[in-house]
Amino acid sequence: MSDILRLLARSTSVSKATAPPKPKQSATPTPVAEVKLTTAARRREQKRRAAANAANGPSESPITLVTAPPQADEQQQTARKGKQEKKNSKKRKRDEVETVESIASTSNSPNILDPVEVRSLLKQHKLKYTILATLGSRKELVKAALENEQEDTEAGKTASKKVKTKKSKRVKEGKEKEKEKKEVGNDDDKAAAPKPSASTKLDQIFPTPIQKFEELRTNYNISKRLYENVMVQKFIAPTEVQMGSLPLLLDGTRHLVHGLEECDVDLMTIAPTGSGKTLAYAIPAIDHLIRTKHEEGDNYERGIRAIVLSPTRELADQIVNEFRKLLLGTGIKVVGMKKTLIPKDRRRTKDTSNEDTDEEDGDEDNESSGDDSEDDDNEIETTNGTVAQSKKGIAVKSEIMVATPLLLLHAIQLCPDLFPVSKVSRIILDEADVLLDDLFLSQTTSIISHLTSPFLSFSFWSATMPSNSEALATKLISSHPSVLSSNKTRKLVRLIAGIKDSSLPTIRQTITYTASERGKLTALRQLFSSSLKTPCLIFLQTIPRAQALHAEIMYDLPTPNRIAVLHSNLSETARSKVMDSFRAGEIWVLITTDLLSRGVDFRGVSLVINYDIPTSVASYIHRVGRTGRAGREGGMAITYYTEEDVKYVRGIVGVMEKSGGAEDLQKWMLNSLPKTSKEDKKELKKKGVKERRAGAGAADNKKSRISTKSGYDRKIEMRRKAAVDVSKKKMIRRGEEESGEESGSEWEGFA
Structure with a gap:
């Protein structure tokens, strides 16, 4: 019996050195309770086998019973558990970072749709984008032209290679097709010829349109307050012109459009009347000013930074009202240009103003004949011929100015110190075809010539836009100093929403x-x-x-x-x-x-x-x-x-x-x-x-003549009017004579 106990004691001492390798851990860790059960069962099995061997006597081969002390087994399990928990925690953190990054990337960029889906969506809503002109400094234009030529030559080479392979195959067919070979050779020469320059073509682009107003916040990250003001208006869904223009006008999204990478964009929009053009250009302008205000911080100075031109005062007042709805709580202000903003001693008289104007229906000519009604907080009071200027020396503290061309031009020319426009970064022409017509063209060009900001951008809006207006717009942009001195190329994009030069089908x-x-x-x-x-x-x-x-x-x-x-x-x-x-x-x-x-x-x-x-x-x-x-x-x-x-x-x-x-x-x-x-x-x-x-x-x-009366009735009416006029004149004369007689009776001369 003592020999058996010695044998068992030797086997347990040897088992520490000859322990089997640890089993590989599975991908999913086993619970701790299950591990304890399996080890306890294993110990019982080992004891049972040892007792059976002792009862039967020693075997021919040495028996090695592998057992592990309970304390060492528990330490191994706790170590495994700690490593697994560390791995899981690291994996969780990695997943959280990836999800946050994905959310941030999706929140700052529009939804990426398949090009086929984008084209079908644009076709469904009748939106068409065309690059009318590529503008900028001469160096940038030369670079762009060289790049286009290289692309054209590469395309020509690839086309010629393809034709040559076809030609070699046809040569092997035999002598019977020699005529076809010559025709193919002529076709090859045509294919290898250089293509016309890209400037003679009108290239199309296919940006992703906005389908819901919620995308303005989630995809384009506009100001939260501005987004709330838009949603308060209870617009159901964006109209076609809003779907198409907002992706191009909002900051930080143009680089996502193929063909507009690293370019400044000027937009010309043609959309039917009543389609929501005012909202389409108001949202990007306000968002741009809010971003500018946050970027400049303490160095921000109030003043005119965006100008909206309209041909009539009625339209200008309406635009001001629409802007005010969107500006609530944003810190940005809008003002409509009125005569009362100009000091009385600097106002231009009628005689001098009529020399420079040629207005439609005499609308602008009547600016000086209107009543001097009180304006908003921006009205300037004059005392003893001196101007009560603000602390910063300007008359208008609002960032957005809405005006008719003549009145704004007078303000800039007569009071450059009160109406500085050097920081204007956006000019919007509403009803641009009229403002670029002969009636307003000289006034519009004079206003644009006073805008000297290097970051000036243009946008033109109307329901109708003839070809001569498009040419004038291109000329205005290409000749502006900010474009000529810029290091970036500019592209004038035309957006047509619906059918050009047509009215709404619902009318x-x-x-x-x-x-x-x-x-x-x-x-x-x-x-x-x-x-x-x-x-x-x-x-x-x-x-x-x-x-x-x-x-x-x-x-x-x-x-x-x-x-x-x-x-x-x-x-x-x-x-x-x-x-x-x-x-x-x-x-x-x-x-x-x-x-x-x-x-x-x-x-x-x-x-x-x-x-x-x-x-x-x-x-x-x-x-x-x-x-x-x-x-x-x-x-x-x-x-x-x-x-x-x-x-x-x-x-x-x-x-x-x-x-x-x-x-x-x-x-x-x-x-x-x-x-x-x-x-x-x-x-x-x-x-x-x-x-x-x-x-x-x-x-x-x-x-x-607008009348349904007969000639006989008109004659009778004219005679009555003439008789009334004669009787009035007689009454006036009698009154004068009576007053003269009374005065003569009272004055009898010197005694």
């Missing part, structure tokens, strides 16, 4: 032949009595005609004082009063000229009547665009034309057909109408229809 459009002016008035009165939809806008060619129509129909509605007239000869207070009454619903029918045809947003306008045909196709598109705005359906446009207008109607009918909103428009009408010559188009645009001009002759006045 129902009709055109009616009335033969004469009397027929127009009769048709209008029939409309009043049958199917008038209010609020309603009526457009006429000239101010005298608008006044005459107002005098003729002012009592045709059952409720009095519901018809008003608005034109540029009215004072500023009178114009604003009429606008407020029309928006409040107190006025149902508003008679006006082209003064309100552009940009002004009257929500709920149901009917637009072109009593006189517009002077151009663009004017028709803008007039019709006063209804059906922001996707609202139910808008209607009616156009009356007479015998004198037949030669000008073809372009209007073409727009109606292109937009798809025309009612009862037959193809024979478009084919039978005469084509309008270029000379007639120019004359119509400058002066309007000859018979309706302000200085027309006596015969033309008879044709264009």
Whole structure:
């Protein structure tokens, strides 16, 4: 028995040196409780085997019983557990860092879509991007040209290699195809020839559009306060022009667009009226100013940093209101340029201002005749001919200035110390085709020439943009000093949302032949009595005609004082009063000229009547665009034309057909109408229809007279008016004579 115990004691001492290797750990660690159970069971099994061997006696071969002390086994398990926990913790930290980095990368960049998906999305929303011109300094342009030439030559070489391989295969086919070989050789020469330069082509780009307003915060990281102001407006989804323009205008996202890497971008946007262009250029401008303010920090100085130009005061006031909604709580301010901002001793008189201006409908000429109403906090008070300047020596502490061209130009020229524009980094031209027309071109170019910031960017917005306006915009940008001195190339990108030079398809459009002016008035009165939809806008060619129509129909509605007239000869207070009454619903029918045809947003306008045909196709598109705005359906446009207008109607009918909103428009009408010559188009645009001009002759006045009265009734009315005038003059003379006699009776001379 003692021998067996000795043998067991030897085997346990040897087992420490001859212990088997540790088993490999599995990928998933086993729980501690299970490890203890397995080791205890193993010990019991080993004891059972040892007792059995002792009972049976010693075997021929030495028995080695492998056992481990319980303390050493527990230490190994705790060590394994600690290593596994360290590995798991490191893995968790690595996963957390990767997830944070992925979230940050996705939050600062737009969603990356497949190019095929992007193109289908752009095609679905009718968005088309075209690079009109590549601009910049000569060095940068030469570099870009050399790069394009290299790309073209490489493409030509690859094409020639492919053709040569085809040629070698055809040579092996035999002598019967020698003629085909020669033809292929000629084709090779054509393929190897250099391609035309890229400057002669209009390259297209395909940026990823915005599909939801939430992407402005998640993908483009705009200001949180600005995003909240946008969402408070309760916009359901971005319109086509907003989807397409925001990715190009927002800072930090242009490098993601293929073809615009390391380039400054100027944008020209053409979109239908009422499609949300104001919001499309307001969001990037405000976000850029907020970023600039945060970057400069304590060195930030208030002053004009962005300018929005509009052709009329009504449109400028509307733009100011839209900006104010988006600027709440951002620390950025907006101001509308008014005459009261210029000190009285520096204002330009009428005589000097008329020499430099040539405005549409006399709108800008009336700036000096308006009432000197009080302005916002930016108004300057003058005492004893001295200007009470602010602490920083400037008149305007707002970052965004909205103005008409003439008034802003006067402020810059007369008061350069009060209106510094050297830090203006963005200029926005709303209704750019008008601002680049002959009426405003000199004023617009003069304003742009005063902007000297090296970081100046341009954007042009309108529903219509002719080719000459595109050429003028390109020339303005290419000749600006900031572009010529820049180290980066600039690209002017044109965005077309929808169909170019067309109205919205949701507007129902009709055109009616009335033969004469009397027929127009009769048709209008029939409309009043049958199917008038209010609020309603009526457009006429000239101010005298608008006044005459107002005098003729002012009592045709059952409720009095519901018809008003608005034109540029009215004072500023009178114009604003009429606008407020029309928006409040107190006025149902508003008679006006082209003064309100552009940009002004009257929500709920149901009917637009072109009593006189517009002077151009663009004017028709803008007039019709006063209804059906922001996707609202139910808008209607009616156009009356007479015998004198037949030669000008073809372009209007073409727009109606292109937009798809025309009612009862037959193809024979478009084919039978005469084509309008270029000379007639120019004359119509400058002066309007000859018979309706302000200085027309006596015969033309008879044709264009707005009245349904007969000649006999008009003669009687004129005689009555003449008799009233004669009686008034007689009364005045009698009063003068009586006053003279009384004075003579009192004065009898010296005694």
